[in-house]
Each structure stands twice: as C-alpha cells, then as structure tokens.
Amino acid sequence: MTNAEAMQPYQRIVNDIRNQIAAGRLQAGAQIPGIKALAEEYHVAAGTVQRALAELRTLGLIYSHQGRGSFVSEEAAGRTDSTINRIRHLEEQVEALTARLDRLEQGSE
Known part of the structure; x- marks a missing residue:
C-alpha cells in the first residue's frame, strides 16, 4: 500500500492542492x-471536499467567499520555503504510517 492509498480521501485533496500552490501552479x-x-x-462525496477545503482554510492556504468560491491566499502563495514543505511531507508520511499501523494492529487482534 502506498502513502497515497493510506491517506484519508480529504487528506489527498489537501496534499494535492498544497503541492499545486507550492509548485506555483496555483497563484495567489x-x-x-x-x-x-x-x-x-x-x-469522493461533497462532504469530503468540504472537509478538505476547511483544512486548507485552517492552514491559511485558501480563503472562501460565500457564493463566489475558494481562492489561494496571498500568504499561501508566498510560502515557498522548502523546509516547511519537507516538514509537512514528513508529517503526512507519519500520519499515513500511523493509519497503516492501526489497521495492521486491528487485523492481528
């Protein structure tokens, strides 16, 4: 199982959009x-997308306007620090491994 498969569906969306911002494909x-x-x-279901967007808002990567949509924040577009990106990537890997370990432990009991 790959890290992407071990991630929750909303986390994949968060990760993909974060990567698009970091790579400059999504500008401020x-x-x-x-x-x-x-x-x-x-x-995925609409609720899964809403959860991902809420997480992106919490991270300060996007902001939303009722009836207009969600947009990349100025703050997010300015964050190209590779150290921050590497730390986030490591955090995601730890989360994925933790989820995988939990599933393995549940299967062996």
Missing part, C-alpha cells in the same frame, strides 16, 4: 475548483 488569488468539480475529480 487563483480560484480553487468548486466542490462538485473536486468531488468528481477525486471520486
């Missing part, structure tokens, strides 16, 4: 695709 002020489009792209 760029609109994030809507809930329906993201749900179709990732083959």
